[in-house]
Amino acid sequence: MHATEYKYTNNLIHEDSPYLLQHAHNPVNWFAWGDKAFDKAKKEKKLIFLSIGYSTCHWCHVMERETFEDVKSAKLLNDNFISIKVDIEERPDIDKYYQDVFYLLNKRGGGWPLTIVMTPQRKVIYAGTYLPKERKSYSPSFRDVMSFLVDKYKNSPDEIQKSADSIEHAINQYTNIKSTKDDINLSVVGKFVQDVKASYDNIYKGIGKSPKFPHASTFDTLLDIYKVTKNKDALSMSEDALRAMANGGINDQIEGGFFRYSTDGAWTIPHFEKMLYTNAELIQAYSKLYSIKPTQFTTNVIEQTIANMDARFLSVGLYKSASDADSEGVEGKYFVFDEKEAANALKKSGFDKKNIENILEYLSITSIGNFENEKSNPMIDSEVLKPKNMLKAKEVLKKLRSKVKYPFIDDKILTSWNSLMASALFEAGVVDEKYSKKALALVDNILEKLQKDGVLYHQYLPGKNLKVKGLLEDYAFLTDALIGSYEYSGDKRYLNKALSLTDESISKFYKNDTWYLSDTDFKSSAPLEDASYRSAQVVMIKDIYTLALLKGDMKLYEKADLMLSHVASKIKNHPSAYPEAIKLVIISKKGQIDLKGPKARIAELRKIKKDVNYPYMYIVQDEQDMLQACTAKQCFAFSKDAKELEQTIIRYLQK
Numbered sequence: 001m002h003a004t005e006y007k008y009t010n011n012l013i014h015e016d017s018p019y020l021l022q023h024a025h026n027p028v029n030w031f032a033w034g035d036k037a038f039d040k041a042k043k044e045k046k047l048i049f050l051s052i053g054y055s056t057c058h059w060c061h062v063m064e065r066e067t068f069e070d071v072k073s074a075k076l077l078n079d080n081f082i083s084i085k086v087d088i089e090e091r092p093d094i095d096k097y098y099q100d101v102f103y104l105l106n107k108r109g110g111g112w113p114l115t116i117v118m119t120p121q122r123k124v125i126y127a128g129t130y131l132p133k134e135r136k137s138y139s140p141s142f143r144d145v146m147s148f149l150v151d152k153y154k155n156s157p158d159e160i161q162k163s164a165d166s167i168e169h170a171i172n173q174y175t176n177i178k179s180t181k182d183d184i185n186l187s188v189v190g191k192f193v194q195d196v197k198a199s200y201d202n203i204y205k206g207i208g209k210s211p212k213f214p215h216a217s218t219f220d221t222l223l224d225i226y227k228v229t230k231n232k233d234a235l236s237m238s239e240d241a242l243r244a245m246a247n248g249g250i251n252d253q254i255e256g257g258f259f260r261y262s263t264d265g266a267w268t269i270p271h272f273e274k275m276l277y278t279n280a281e282l283i284q285a286y287s288k289l290y291s292i293k294p295t296q297f298t299t300n301v302i303e304q305t306i307a308n309m310d311a312r313f314l315s316v317g318l319y320k321s322a323s324d325a326d327s328e329g330v331e332g333k334y335f336v337f338d339e340k341e342a343a344n345a346l347k348k349s350g351f352d353k354k355n356i357e358n359i360l361e362y363l364s365i366t367s368i369g370n371f372e373n374e375k376s377n378p379m380i381d382s383e384v385l386k387p388k389n390m391l392k393a394k395e396v397l398k399k400l401r402s403k404v405k406y407p408f409i410d411d412k413i414l415t416s417w418n419s420l421m422a423s424a425l426f427e428a429g430v431v432d433e434k435y436s437k438k439a440l441a442l443v444d445n446i447l448e449k450l451q452k453d454g455v456l457y458h459q460y461l462p463g464k465n466l467k468v469k470g471l472l473e474d475y476a477f478l479t480d481a482l483i484g485s486y487e488y489s490g491d492k493r494y495l496n497k498a499l500s501l502t503d504e505s506i507s508k509f510y511k512n513d514t515w516y517l518s519d520t521d522f523k524s525s526a527p528l529e530d531a532s533y534r535s536a537q538v539v540m541i542k543d544i545y546t547l548a549l550l551k552g553d554m555k556l557y558e559k560a561d562l563m564l565s566h567v568a569s570k571i572k573n574h575p576s577a578y579p580e581a582i583k584l585v586i587i588s589k590k591g592q593i594d595l596k597g598p599k600a601r602i603a604e605l606r607k608i609k610k611d612v613n614y615p616y617m618y619i620v621q622d623e624q625d626m627l628q629a630c631t632a633k634q635c636f637a638f639s640k641d642a643k644e645l646e647q648t649i650i651r652y653l654q655k
Helices: 018-022 035-044 058-068 071-080 092-106 142-155 157-175 187-198 216-229 232-247 276-292 296-313 339-348 353-362 390-401 415-430 433-449 472-489 492-509 536-551 554-573 579-590 599-612 642-653
Strands: 030-032 047-053 081-087 114-118 124-128 593-597 617-621 627-630 635-639
Touching: 018 081, 030 035, 035 047, 035 081, 047 058, 047 092, 047 142, 058 071, 058 142, 071 081, 071 142, 092 114, 092 124, 092 157, 124 142, 124 157, 142 157, 187 216, 187 232, 187 579, 216 232, 216 276, 216 579, 232 276, 232 296, 276 296, 276 415, 296 415, 339 353, 339 390, 353 390, 415 433, 415 472, 433 472, 472 492, 472 536, 472 617, 492 536, 536 554, 536 579, 536 593, 536 617, 554 579, 593 599, 599 617, 599 627, 599 642, 627 642, 635 642
Parallel strands: 030 081, 047 081, 593 617
Antiparallel strands: 047 114, 114 124, 593 627, 627 635
């Protein structure tokens, strides 16, 4: 439809973000984040209403339907506020800052949609999340809250200003805490495992109760810990949780691919959106599990997840961001089944009665259902023997699903998330080398499509101009993928690009011993904790350690050590909050290893790497005939015989 066919059209019509465009025809007079909106607020002396969300966010859709499409609510906003919409995926730096504000004011984590009200000078006076249209027992209504704030602003301006100043002072104190250097040792690794164990669900597996997230970075780190220390708890918790997720409703049992989280503790009913980052990080975790205990089960999970990402998200050689939870306006409609319809579809395809009963029982598709309206979200009943003809049955059920429109897919292509996927595919090379080749092609496409005139950009939308410059997460995750590209291909242009991005990253984002998410006038410090996905600042520090190893650059290594020292106290106090950062401690104290040898003997070095299975080991092509193993500080093993070199490395790691 053309814009002229809509009753309402606002300023968001000029934006590229699919999320902002979703709101371009609301009766709310939305603005994008920028000087135009802020200048207007000051000129008209109006409060600023800021709403942050993303295109596949279920509760963002609910609030849009209830409030932003409601003419009365829109009038309230248009008369009294300058309303701004922000896409978290486009500007994670803005979201991070206001999520911190929410936490500070509410003493709990926020979420989306995030609702912020500010004075014309951009001083916060209110922070909330979803607000219902009508008053509920758990929340006042949207109009109640906004009307109250407007009344206060008009009739008690001194009170509002005092509150705004007080909140701003608290935020500045909270966000400007100076890091101090501290020492850290390997004892924190054992504490990390114990802390995870304390929050581990021994019944349904995984971490926490509900809602239950995959916590991929935690299990990824636990698997690294097992490889280094042989801690059995680290392996068993990871293996059990990854198997439970793979069998659970959080995994799309029909098409593959993981949903973002489970609404319950038993992994039964997910929030049905699929995110590229969720699947990338889980592919990496399952691949690490495979490298320790190769099984057909794990192989199948990896292959099916990659196949689903390719089928639904892959376009122009790059991966789209996410798919929605809603189909035809109903959450989960595409993914769930009615038992009778499923049975009839299988019957028409030639399955006999007993086989149909076994298939439906195996997939937990029942007459009473496990979802709304007696529908069932498939999950594997591990007590039931796997029926025959399951691949054919899944194809039948997939065809049955196709009668419902597939959820909306956000076609925004992000440098950071594609780089995560590339690193995951390199990891999946342990299952099949074709995935490493696929990863290399993906990195080449990122460099081709998301760079222009030597500038790295955050997002790409086919047919649109590159606008948002690269953020810390883009530099960190792409550098990591470039290191993987160099190790796999031996092509030094990947190494050189990784080094130049790292230099640029330190210059842009590292100020006064603090990493920032963006290089703009909007300063938001980078989180150390792994949130929706792993911490960009931690990955960047890990990249610096690795590049120091590959280049034999002790100054670069010392720089990484210094960066670690500034976050050490946080890691020591709450290790389970920082799983990716635990890897930095292991790297700093145990060291990384590069295996050097001529191109003709790379296959032998790869076998050594596979057999030793140390998680921080890299392969470097070298012109010398002698095979070598080196840390950033010294080369400790030399041999012309690969087996002898392997034994020396094993002895070195056992010290």
